[in-house]
Amino acid sequence: MAKQNIVVVGAGYAGVSATKFMAKKFKKNDDVSITLIDRHSYHTMMTELHEVAAARVEPNAIQYDLQRLFCRKKNVQLVTDTVTSIDKDQKMVQTKNGQYPFDHLIIGMGGEPNDFGTPGVKENGFTLWSFEDALRIREHIEKTVAKAALEPDAKLRKAMLTFVVCGSGFTGIEMVGELIDWKERLAKDNKLDPNEISLKVVEALPTILNMLSRNDAAKAERYMKKKNVDILINSPIVEVAPDHIKLKDGSTVATHTLIWTAGVKATSDAADFGLETARGNRLVANEYMQARGYEDKNIYIVGDLVYYEEFPNTPTPQIVQAAEQTGHTAANHIVSAINGGESHKFKGNYQGFMVSVGAKWGVANLFDKIHLSGFLAMVMKHIVNLKYFFDIRTGYYMFQYIMHEFFRVRDDRNVARGHTSRNSNVLWSVPLRVFYGLVWFLEAFKKIVGDGKWFTPSTWFGEESWFKGDSVFPWTWDYQSAADAASGASEAADAASGATDAGADAAVEAGNTIFGLSYAYGEEPMAVIENSPEWFMNIMKTIMPNMEVAMFFQKMMVFIEIGIALCLMAGLFTWLFSGATIVLVATFCLSGMFYWVNIWFIPVAFALMNGSGRALGLDHWVIPWLQRTLGKWRYGKPKPLYGQK
Incomplete structure (x- = not known):
């Protein structure tokens, strides 16, 4: 061919x-x-x-x-x-x-935008149809509000703080929705009363959002009016001047900012x-x-x-x-x-239409049957956007979208109303990270020392250590004596949870155990699960079919715990190893080897996944280096646009 x-x-x-x-x-x-x-x-x-x-x-x-x-x-x-x-x-x-x-x-x-030949749009208006347009609008609004804050003339200040969007299609309504959310921040940064900032939508037709059903459009209209947006219908713009717009009925609106979204060609x-x-x-x-x-x-x-x-x-x-x-x-x-x-x-094949009115509220019409508004509509909009990244096969930009939309926003401007977007100072989690790593290290080291002396290495690996005798895992009962297994299970409970040495009695006298999230002297702590589920036992028996394999995993577990402990204390791969501890604790719980008094292991691990290794930890250097290295491997090194040989 x-x-x-x-x-x-x-x-x-x-x-x-x-x-x-x-x-x-x-x-x-x-x-x-x-x-x-x-x-x-x-x-x-x-x-x-x-x-x-x-x-x-x-x-x-x-x-x-x-x-x-x-x-x-x-x-x-x-x-x-x-x-x-x-x-x-x-x-x-x-x-x-x-x-x-x-x-x-x-x-x-x-x-490109269609101004239908309206005088003054090109010279005095702002279009929203490109990346450059968006930056131009953003810069203009920030500068205009800053100037208005210093303007003593009330009439001129009002015109400068009046923002008009021409067109009530999706682009126009989404633009005014963002201005609803932004005006509080603009006012605060410039020491203004937010009520001084006025928002208007100007539409030539008698209705707005004409690609939606009338009921859905009415919901959006009610929401905007509740947010003090002035909606002018049957009001074609016939001229745009630097400081005002003129409507077909002869009236004018004083404004220094007209955002034109009325048409596309x-x-x-x-x-x-x-x-x-x-x-x-x-x-x-x-x-x-x-x-x-x-x-x-x-x-x-x-x-x-x-x-x-x-x-x-x-x-x-x-x-x-x-x-x-x-x-x-x-x-x-x-x-x-x-x-x-x-x-x-x-x-x-048009599966529906969605429009956001700000970051927290929207309306959606799916398959002409499902009508959503508010929170659910915004969730659906994000799902559709995430699907787009899947369609074009870019996990990198899907991740970036999630970070920008949910975690890197200010002023609660996301669908979660800010609950996911607070940028905390991870410096204050450093003591918790070090303590958590130390807990893991001590628990792992107890499994090495056994009944030996901590500062006498020659006594390590003796009785009661995980390197001596039979396996402590309860799912090895099929190939060791019941007595040994019960003893081993109690040792495992001691080592895994760090509770008192009364674990064996607690297992035998389950009726005397007491539920609690912290240990009280004299109580018998309750295991999270007294008896492992049968399905979990079957999986473990498959993984560890004999004593030799069980002992290998048992010894390897000690070194894994030490590795996790050292990495947490050093702040290395903190997110990964915090997640690994959650999996380990869940496994201990399912095996009947973990007490409620130590269930705090799980929420602490989640807390440390908030980038805690970036403060006074190796992740401060390792993670950026890893991102750069893997990025070059996956996407190559960006090349200059011109001058390539």
Whole structure:
């Protein structure tokens, strides 16, 4: 087969989806190469732009490096450049810095804001359609509020503190929702009364959120009004000035900040490609996403750029679900053309719509049947976002998303209302970490010393140590005497829990044991589980089928406990070994070898998993080094965009 060159223009949702799909399908085909071209070196999670614009998350939270996304795809070449033209006859993509021949071309350059020719929007308004837009809005709002705090003129200050969002689609409502959450922080940082900050939504139509059911939209409207958002419907904006906007009815709204989210059209960069256009300058395609009139040239249109009527006069919506599905359709058709097999026509499968109104509240309509609002809607939105990372096979950015959304936010701005996001000072957990490690070390060392003397090594490994006699594990009863087993079980209880030496009596006289979470003198502590469950005994007997194996595990357990103890005291791999202690304690509990008075082992282990090894511990150096090293191994070393030889 002749070498096949596939070029994908645009690393948006559609382009990434198509490239990932084809890279997997052509993984073992050395005759196919894929080139992904985008003017940026990163993929932007467009659905979360409002979070950056309103300072809920840091900018890098929605920016996913393409080298990381495709570093394991050896058949994908990444090019950071701007496409200037497409020679359809010669089948050549021309960029500012080069040209790329193609046998199959996917164009997914996305859309751009549509201001419908409204005077002043470009000069005086702010759009929210790119990473740069989000940063521009964020910086402008912070500076404007800071200036307003020093402005003595009440009328001017009011205009500066009035923020207007034009458009009540998903983008507009999500943007105003973030401003609801942000205004308390803005006011506090600038010594303002939060009530001075005014939020408005201006909509030309008589209703808002028109992709949702009226009931769901009404819930969102009630929530925003409860948060003092002023919603102006039937109010088209006819002019945008630096210090006010003018509405169609002649009225004006004094503001220094208009965020325009009222419409989307195809990117103007594709206007000169010579392909058939339709409403909003979108490029017309057939059911396989092939550009109309150029099916023989193997040119495909995907994402927000494509105009394909699923139903009469109803093109594919410009949403993420449609973008991914159009990209998949085009990629599938290319794979079928090269490898053979059935090609599938586009069929939209929209599983629902969700909109967040801030970090804590939202509405969702799933499968036209399930309607959620509030906390559950936000949980579903996060689940959908996590599924996206799974779809594009990036565990790294899935982890980063979880950290940014749940653990690295300020002012309780997450669905858990801040309960997961407090950044504690782990320095104060150092004494607990050292003490916890010391407890493990002493308990392990007792199993070595037995009835010997601690400071006389020649007496170690004697009677009652785990290195002498038969196994202490209760599931070894099948191959040792009952008396020995009972004695061994009591020794194990002493060693594992650190309680008194009355363990054997407690096992025999179970009725006299007393439940408690701390030891009281004279009491017989109660075991967490008096008798191991049968299923657990069967597993252990399988793992340790004879005395030799049981003794090996018994001795190895001592050294494991010493290793855990030393690592905890030194702050090395604290998260990992704290988790390991939870597993060990659970095993001791199931074996009947652990008392309630020492159940504190488990909550302490969870507490130490909060990065406690980063303060006065080796994790301060080891974990960052490990992250860098594994990152280079997994994703490679990021290369410069230009000047490569």
